[in-house]
Amino acid sequence: MSIYAPDKVWWKPIDREEKIWFVLAIIWMLVSFFFMPLWHVIGKQNQSDESYRVTTDQYAELAGKFRDKYVVKDEKGEEVTINGVAVVHPPPGGDAYIVARMWSWQPILELEKGKTYRVHISSVDLQHGFSLYPLNINFMAIPGQDYVITMTPTSSGEFSILCNEYCGLGHHTMVGKMIVKD
Amino acid sequence: MSEQKFRTCTITGLKVHGPAESLIKANIITAVIFIAIGGIAALLVALTRWPAVHLLPAHWFYRILTAHGLDMLIVWIIFFEIGALYLGGAVLLNARLAAPRVGWLAYILMLGGAVLTNIMVLSGTSDVLFTSYPPLMAHPLYYLGIILFAVGALIGVLLFFATLYKARKEGVYTHASFPLVTFGFIAAGMIAIYTLVHGAGIFIPTLLWSMGLMNMNPSAYRLVFWALGHSTQQINVAAMISVWYLLGTLTVGMKPINEKLCRTAFVLYILIISVASEHHLLVDPVFSNAHKIWNTGYIVHLAVLGSMIHALAVPAGIEVALRKKGYTNGLFEWLKKAPWGNPGFSAMAFSIFIFGFLAGISGVVFGSEAVNITAHNTWRITGHFHATVVGGTTLAFMGVTYYILPIVFNRQIIAKNWASLQPWLFGIGLILLSGGMMSAGVYGVPRRHWDIVSFGGSPFAFTWDPTVYMWMTVMGIGALTAVAGGVLYVWITLGTAWKGKPVA
Numbered sequence: 279m280s281i282y283a284p285d286k287v288w289w290k291p292i293d294r295e296e297k298i299w300f301v302l303a304i305i306w307m308l309v310s311f312f313f314m315p316l317w318h319v320i321g322k323q324n325q326s327d328e329s330y331r332v333t334t335d336q337y338a339e340l341a342g343k344f345r346d347k348y349v350v351k352d353e354k355g356e357e358v359t360i361n362g363v364a365v366v367h368p369p370p371g372g373d374a375y376i377v378a379r380m381w382s383w384q385p386i387l388e389l390e391k392g393k394t395y396r397v398h399i400s401s402v403d404l405q406h407g408f409s410l411y412p413l414n415i416n417f418m419a420i421p422g423q424d425y426v427i428t429m430t431p432t433s434s435g436e437f438s439i440l441c442n443e444y445c446g447l448g449h450h451t452m453v454g455k456m457i458v459k460d
Numbered sequence: 461m462s463e464q465k466f467r468t469c470t471i472t473g474l475k476v477h478g479p480a481e482s483l484i485k486a487n488i489i490t491a492v493i494f495i496a497i498g499g500i501a502a503l504l505v506a507l508t509r510w511p512a513v514h515l516l517p518a519h520w521f522y523r524i525l526t527a528h529g530l531d532m533l534i535v536w537i538i539f540f541e542i543g544a545l546y547l548g549g550a551v552l553l554n555a556r557l558a559a560p561r562v563g564w565l566a567y568i569l570m571l572g573g574a575v576l577t578n579i580m581v582l583s584g585t586s587d588v589l590f591t592s593y594p595p596l597m598a599h600p601l602y603y604l605g606i607i608l609f610a611v612g613a614l615i616g617v618l619l620f621f622a623t624l625y626k627a628r629k630e631g632v633y634t635h636a637s638f639p640l641v642t643f644g645f646i647a648a649g650m651i652a653i654y655t656l657v658h659g660a661g662i663f664i665p666t667l668l669w670s671m672g673l674m675n676m677n678p679s680a681y682r683l684v685f686w687a688l689g690h691s692t693q694q695i696n697v698a699a700m701i702s703v704w705y706l707l708g709t710l711t712v713g714m715k716p717i718n719e720k721l722c723r724t725a726f727v728l729y730i731l732i733i734s735v736a737s738e739h740h741l742l743v744d745p746v747f748s749n750a751h752k753i754w755n756t757g758y759i760v761h762l763a764v765l766g767s768m769i770h771a772l773a774v775p776a777g778i779e780v781a782l783r784k785k786g787y788t789n790g791l792f793e794w795l796k797k798a799p800w801g802n803p804g805f806s807a808m809a810f811s812i813f814i815f816g817f818l819a820g821i822s823g824v825v826f827g828s829e830a831v832n833i834t835a836h837n838t839w840r841i842t843g844h845f846h847a848t849v850v851g852g853t854t855l856a857f858m859g860v861t862y863y864i865l866p867i868v869f870n871r872q873i874i875a876k877n878w879a880s881l882q883p884w885l886f887g888i889g890l891i892l893l894s895g896g897m898m899s900a901g902v903y904g905v906p907r908r909h910w911d912i913v914s915f916g917g918s919p920f921a922f923t924w925d926p927t928v929y930m931w932m933t934v935m936g937i938g939a940l941t942a943v944a945g946g947v948l949y950v951w952i953t954l955g956t957a958w959k960g961k962p963v964a
């Protein structure tokens with residue numbers, strides 16, 4: 279029994295039931311394993327493989343230049359903002375930068391449906407969690423790493439970005455927006 | 461070695477070494493006191509996350525959540541495990557504990573560390589949650605407390621190995637192989653050693669960083685932290701499965717069907733699991749996809765194979781034992797006639813069920829590389845690990861307490877009827893809690909979040925799919941049920957230890 283000394287010789291052959299179970303488990307695990315690389319071929323949503331080391335200052339500078347260049351302006355030439363956050367329209371096929379900081383996501387990206395973008399995500403202070411609602415897509419925003427996610431919006435509308443990594447006492451107020459136009 | 465120091469247990473015939481007995485008692489009682497503290501925190505946290513109640517203000521929510529994570533995941537579980545290791549090393553082998561004084565040193569370090577960390581958290585200087593991801597910084601004494609606790613635990617584990625060595629050397633235990641339960645504890649102990657070394661590897665630099673003495677790379681921290689944080693979970697799994705084998709023997713007289721397979725499964729845990737920790741980093745920058753797939757694919761699945769082996773061996777062993785008692789009608793008479801009123805048995809059964817179906821399956825799914833994008837940091841994860849470490853490990857530990865009380869404390873359980881009910885309340889509560897969390901998480905409900913209704917007044921607030929609120933309510937009802945089960949457990953354990961009638 280399990281709490282007493284085992285038989286003198288316990289290295290005994292495995293019986294049929296356990297063998298069948300064992301083989302089934304191995305087969306199931308092989309399937310589940312091979313699906314991971316396979317999903318990169320047949321799946322529509324996958325991990326990004328691209329990230330770079332940056333300092334938080336470098337990242338803030340890159341993102342600032344991007345914002346100033348592509349910020350949306352109205353007829354009077356004034357910057358368009360929603361709740362005080364600038365709306366930026368990156369060039370299709372180009373780079374777009376999102377900055378996470380306590381406690382906002384900036385700017386608001388305005389993307390076009392069906393076009394592909396290289397969206398950069400990083401933080402300039404603590405660790406944050408990029409979580410896109412209602413799609414439920416989640417990536418980490420870590421200071422010191424520029425995470426480049428290639429994405430092609432397939433539906434239009436307004437999306438929310440919430441923070442799902444604890445980032446201090448205002449963590450729950452950290453909500454942002456992303457817009458996809460037809 | 462004086463013979464008087466031993467007492468013979470009238471239930472199992474095991475010889476219980478006096479100093480070992482005192483140390484096991486101290487560690488188990490301390491564990492139970494911390495599950496009580498962590499349980500109060502659990503109630504407060506759950507009632508805050510339940511939108512209909514929303515109890516605590518924001519800063520207290522994060523503070524109490526920090527305490528809940530630490531006191532439960534670290535303090536309760538590890539104190540109990542150290543007690544269980546002394547049980548598996550000394551009592552099960554009829555041996556003496558190698559060096560009781562060292563055991564008390566370990567105990568004092570752990571207790572001191574736990575108290576220090578709790579003080580730092582509750583004083584409001586360390587609202588960092590138990591992961592304390594830099595650059596978020598706690599008070600240096602917070603990290604010091606954790607280091608003291610880990611050093612104490614490491615000493616306790618080494619004492620367990622010293623005890624095995626002495627039992628051999630002094631000719632007390634002569635069989636070539638240790639009993640299966642002790643073997644499982646050895647696996648847990650070996651994992652504990654390299655885990656705690658990683659703990660030092662991350663918390664000592666973090667302490668220095670918090671004192672302004674060095675820099676800290678947030679990505680590197682995550683890697684080493686999870687080598688500690690996830691591998692500890694594997695100590696829990698190995699210890700929990702050993703406890704299943706222990707409870708199976710004590711409750712229905714189960715025998716492992718094939719020792720070779722069971723032991724191989726434990727060896728797989730020792731070899732594989734440290735790399736599995738990287739599934740916490742699946743949506744981090746830095747690592748390549750190939751690396752992530754290799755790590756969570758090939759490697760982790762070998763550890764899963766270990767679990768699959770136990771997943772058949774344990775229930776099958778129980779079935780065989782019950783059929784031998786004559787419950788042979790049809791497919792399921794053995795299950796119907798099982799001793800469901802024995803809290804040791806029902807706790808084990810719930811633990812096996814919750815761990816196997818809710819925790820194991822969700823873990824393998826969320827830990828695969830692509831799926832993790834939709835699970836990371838949502839409540840799917842919180843639901844998953846309440847199934848593993850609460851429904852699985854904690855419930856198994858609760859069950860074995862009903863045997864430790866008579867064997868080690870030499871006391872009869874008070875309030876037997878309440879004790880029979882206890883695992884049912886805790887188990888059913890846990891299924892609702894963890895099911896509610898995982899289901900809400902499917903919609904993206906974040907973990908560790910004070911206000912998913914109005915986002916603390918953020919102008920960008922949005923409204924969730926209404927189904928989310930239903931699942932949050934299921935979570936809340938489950939939390940209340942589980943807390944009721946937890947209250948019973950604490951009351952029965954402390955009450956029995958204090959006032960229970962002697963066994964013989």
Ligand code: HEM
Pocket residue numbers: 499502503505506507509525526528529530532533536537589590591842846849850854893906907908909938939940942943946
């Ligand atoms: C009656 C029992 C319990 C209830 C009702 C409960 C409830 C909760 C709730 C509501 C959360 C907060 C989730 C969030 O905001 O994201 C939580 C977090 C957590 N719980 Fe429990 N819990 C219980 C027992 C336990 C036990 C026994 C353990 C460990 C052994 C545990 C470990 C944790 C951990 C590690 C966290 C995560 C903390 C963090 O995200 O920093 N819980 N629990």
Ligand SMILES: [Cu+2]
Pocket residue numbers: 378379380381405406407441442443444445449452
């Ligand atoms: Cu944040």
Ligand SMILES: [Cu+2]
Pocket residue numbers: 406407441442443444445446449450452
């Ligand atoms: Cu946050």
